[in-house]
Amino acid sequence: MGFLVTILATVVVVHFYLWWRLVRSTTRPGSRARRVLTWTLVGLAVPLVATRAGGRIAGVGFERVVAWPGYLWLALMFYLVVFSVLVEVPRAVALLPAKRAGRREAAASVMAPSAMPVAAGSGAPLAEAGASGSPPHEQQAGGAGIDRRLFISRTAAAVAGAGALATVGYGVTRALGDPVIERVPVRLPRLDPRMDGLRLAVVSDIHLGPLTGKGHTERIVRMINGLRADVVTIVGDLVDGSVAELGPLAAPLRSLESRYGAYFVTGNHEYYTAEGPREWIDELDSLGVRSLRNERVEIRHAGAVLDLAGVNDLNGQASGDGPDLGSALGGRDAGRPVVLLAHQPVQVREAAAHGVDLQLSGHTHGGQMAPFNLIVPLQQPVVAGLASFPRAGGGDTQIYVTRGAGYWGPPVRVGAPPEITLIELHA
Incomplete structure (x- = not known):
């Protein structure tokens, strides 16, 4: 209220x-x-x-x-x-x-004489001052x-x-218009050379809702498939409504193509519906998109292994469904590189404390409408692009923040065009 x-x-x-x-x-x-x-x-x-x-x-x-x-x-x-x-x-x-x-x-009006000459014998002013009492000039x-x-x-x-x-x-x-394709090479010191060149397609903040149609999703799927990525990641804020209202708009996600699968983590908007994120998690599962809920999977490529982890959004904390990096990363082989999917960039500091190599996030929209990009740093450590933070045990945790492929609220983007990102990992 x-x-x-x-x-x-x-x-x-x-x-x-x-x-x-x-x-x-x-x-x-x-x-x-x-x-x-x-x-x-x-x-x-x-x-x-x-x-x-x-x-x-x-x-x-x-x-x-x-x-x-x-x-x-x-x-x-x-x-x-x-x-x-x-x-x-x-x-x-x-x-x-x-x-x-x-x-x-x-x-001048204060200094002007209070009395005016009058015509002889009439008592009438020689000149009318007008309705306001001010002289004509x-x-x-x-x-x-x-x-x-x-x-x-x-x-x-x-x-x-x-x-x-x-x-x-x-x-x-x-x-x-069409999202911009951002191709971003990222070097991970712990990456096995056999995985050099592994490609991750990153899309966030699609925001299926009242102003989008099925064509919005179809275009994003078509552009992602054109990248021929090894892994597809959807980093939160997919929807602004329930499955009953927006299910048909998400259906094209069934056609996503990648070598090792498509993965999803919740954003803050998945928690704004009365039904909560559970129904969308089930819906995406039926479309072949796996949700990572404070858990991880192994991506095996050319005989090497990379851990891909995902955590729930911070907005889930109010309902007991918040992020838990301990569950997502606990018990893993610390010698392997790990890529973390987390909707909000602010989670990078905790990720660095857990030794994460690379975090992929969205949420900020790059500010969406300048000069909001100047306000985002009050809440998030990165507005858009690639940045680094000191990692526990030495080295850096890198984070890439995508501007998102959709929009929230006004269908307007100024200074922050929509984006689909192709991350290419190098040893």
Whole structure:
């Protein structure tokens, strides 16, 4: 409940700021334009709230109806705020002359005589001051000042609007386009030379949900199969709903091809459904994708062995289904290299304490919509790409964080294109 109140409060504050900058500052009081724009802004907030609240209450079917306008407005709203904030300083600088002119006019009006000459014998002023009591030249100057303020405010609003529209438009094309194939060579000192060149396809954060169709999964499967990987790994956040709602969208995973199998670990979103992750684990098993639940398997290649381990996501802790590296790695041959599948990069520190050679993770989306990539480090040690952390017993635990092949919320990616990764191991 507290989280929902926080979200609603944020939505209200953001919409008020946008009204203040894009409506109030660009229209005259009482004008028809101000009324229309105000109600338009209120109307845009409705599908945004309905997308999240309605989806949880009425299910994915209802969410599909409101998701496109709701999520697109969320992205547009975000970038309107970003661009509006960016133009605040130039806007203020441009308004300085108008403010100075206003202060000069106010000072002049205070110093002006209180009495005016009158026509002889009539008691009437020689010149009418107008309804406001200001001389005509001051009204004209004031009018010019107001026009200047409106012009500058409208120009700033136009710049913010154009920037937001262009950014979101670009982001939609990237989010809905083909994922980028990232080919990443990784050297593991403990890797048996006979396993040199072993290829692992890594995909994460597919996020099957109200805005994706079966074609989204089919494209990802087709691209993975084109890599001819030895092992396929799905590192969490596959779905945003139940098997009953999204089962058909996951069906193409049955066609995944690899020499030594396809493996899955849970992400935080698998724990957000009322049914929990168990039904998806069973569903994936029927599709030929094995879930690694705090356990490991041996990958035997050219007479050598590599341990492939997987742990549950941290969000499973609340239900007693959290990660357990002790179970996943206990009792193994410490001379073998081990690759760990763990959805969240933050788990790498514990992995390093257990002597893991390489961790494969997702979760961050690479920030998905810049400048969120600047905020991710507050929670996760790596935003995207390859990094190293000191390992217990010497050496380093390497981690590769994929940006994910889908998107969450707005179908928009800016500065973080979707990704499928091919990790090639070398001795």
